[in-house]
Amino acid sequence: MLCAGRTNLIESKFLISRLKHGLSKQVKDKIAGGPGLEEFLSGSVEPEDWSKYDGKLKRESGETGRLRLPPWLKREIPIGQNYSRIKEQLRGLNLHTVCEEARCPNIGECWGGGEHGTATATIMLLGDTCTRGCRFCSVKTSKAPPLPDPNEPKNTAAAIASWNLDYIVLTSVDRDDIPDGGAQHFAETVKEIKRRNDSILVECLVPDFAGNLKGVETIATSGLDVYAHNIETVERLTPHVRDHRAKYRQSLATLKAAKSFKPGLVTKSSIMLGLGESDEEVITAMKDLRDAQVDAVTLGQYMQPTKRHLKVVEYVTPEKFKHWEEEGKRLGFAYTASGPLVRSSYKAGEFFLGNIIKERKS
Numbered sequence: 001m002l003c004a005g006r007t008n009l010i011e012s013k014f015l016i017s018r019l020k021h022g023l024s025k026q027v028k029d030k031i032a033g034g035p036g037l038e039e040f041l042s043g044s045v046e047p048e049d050w051s052k053y054d055g056k057l058k059r060e061s062g063e064t065g066r067l068r069l070p071p072w073l074k075r076e077i078p079i080g081q082n083y084s085r086i087k088e089q090l091r092g093l094n095l096h097t098v099c100e101e102a103r104c105p106n107i108g109e110c111w112g113g114g115e116h117g118t119a120t121a122t123i124m125l126l127g128d129t130c131t132r133g134c135r136f137c138s139v140k141t142s143k144a145p146p147l148p149d150p151n152e153p154k155n156t157a158a159a160i161a162s163w164n165l166d167y168i169v170l171t172s173v174d175r176d177d178i179p180d181g182g183a184q185h186f187a188e189t190v191k192e193i194k195r196r197n198d199s200i201l202v203e204c205l206v207p208d209f210a211g212n213l214k215g216v217e218t219i220a221t222s223g224l225d226v227y228a229h230n231i232e233t234v235e236r237l238t239p240h241v242r243d244h245r246a247k248y249r250q251s252l253a254t255l256k257a258a259k260s261f262k263p264g265l266v267t268k269s270s271i272m273l274g275l276g277e278s279d280e281e282v283i284t285a286m287k288d289l290r291d292a293q294v295d296a297v298t299l300g301q302y303m304q305p306t307k308r309h310l311k312v313v314e315y316v317t318p319e320k321f322k323h324w325e326e327e328g329k330r331l332g333f334a335y336t337a338s339g340p341l342v343r344s345s346y347k348a349g350e351f352f353l354g355n356i357i358k359e360r361k362s
Contacts, residue, residue: 058314066304070315072340073301122169122205122344123156125189126182130173132243136232136272138305139173148175148185157192160200167354168193169228171205171344176245181207183215187222194223201225201354203268205344211250213257220261225357226296227258228268230344231289234281241275241310256292264360266334266353267294270344272302273321276313282324286331296335296353299324300342316340 055068129145130137149155160168170189175182183206190202203226209215220227231251233241238248255267269289271282282299289297299321304312321338328336334356 057317059311064311067312067315072318073303073315122171123160125152125156125170125172126175126178126185127173131176132174132245134232134242134246135310136241136275136302136305138309144177145173145175148178148182153185153189153192156189157196160193161196165200167201167203169203169205169344172207174207174243174245176210180218181209181212181215183209183218187218190219190222190224201357203228203353205229208246208251208254210245211247211253213254216254216257217261220258220265224265226266226268226353227255227262228270228344229255229258230270231285232270233272233275234277234285235288236281237275237277241272252288252292255289255294259293266296266357266360267292268296268298268344268353269294270298270300273299273316273324274302274312274314275310283327286324286327286333290331290333295333295356296337297328297333298336298342298344299328299338301340 055070057067057070059065059067126148127145129140129142131141131143131145133141156170170186172182172186178185186204186206190204193200193202202224204219204222204224205228206216206219208229229251231248232238232246235248238246251269255269258267259265271285273282286297301316301321302310302312304310318340321340321342325336325338328338335353
């Protein structure tokens with residue numbers, strides 16, 4: 001779930017209530033006066049389009065066929081001038097995005113900017129080839145990828161500065177072939193971005209560094225604003241869904257450690273639904289994240305990227321995603337985004353997180 005994405009197409013309501021508790025009046029007023037989620041979305045699907053859907057939403061045990069895509073996941077992908085400009089610039093600077101490598105279905109919306117023209121791209125550091133082989137991800141894999149580009153931190157900062165963004169997400173492939181897992185490379189990129197413009201809020205969606213907490217400390221103390229690491233799925237399904245080196249408890253430990261290295265740091269994680277998890281397992285995973293002091297969580301629908309990857313077990317309904325959003329609120333997350341097309345990062349969600357960060361700094 002590494003790709004930037006688009007939130008619930010059905011419930012396009014501004015998630016003010018998720019953040020009101022504990023924020024100052026000034027911040028509450030700022031959020032209230034900000035853009036609503038509906039302003040970020042185009043081509044929304046009316047409820048009657050899916051409420052009468054009688055197609056099969058879940059594969060039974062032993063079934064091998066692929067499920068037909070339900071209507072709430074069908075939409076046009078807009079591609080405009082911003083999309084072309086960002087793509088051309090990324091190629092010129094030899095930068096990669098998880099939007100492309102993970103074949104994110106939201107790439108046109110995020111790069112194109114939608115009605116606001118606010119382009120969002122999640123930069124992928126450390127190259128485009130991963131040392132792990134998770135069964136849900138279509139990023140290229142190799143035991144010995146090319147060495148990272150030493151100019152990548154400066155090139156990344158230069159691109160971000162030219163986009164005139166307020167919030168940027170940095171992520172990466174797993175690099176188990178590098179002693180520190182690429183942590184220092186991440187830190188250098190954050191510092192270079194902050195050097196050019198200290199007002200830019202930086203989120204780092206990072207690997208687990210094979211459980212090496214020194215790598216976690218390097219990132220957490222680099223000057224970033226949001227430390228994100230995805231547990232991806234519930235504990236029972238982790239060995240089936242993720243690479244064998246990616247462990248559920250190991251991921252939770254890194255998230256908890258990030259907070260200990262920098263108290264007050266906003267931490268975030270993400271869960272894919274539709275892989276065969278039970279409701280009880282989802283609740284347990286969310287509680288585990290809260291126990292690890294995670295502030296923000298996103299839940300979205302798993303989408304099979306190619307025929308070689310895990311099939312979708314279930315298409316979760318918009319109503320069920322709304323239920324998980326309410327559960328996130330009940331459990332005390334500062335921010336919960338839950339919807340069929342929600343991904344780890346989302347430009348409207350970044351608006352909310354930005355206000356949490358500014359409130360904590362003040």
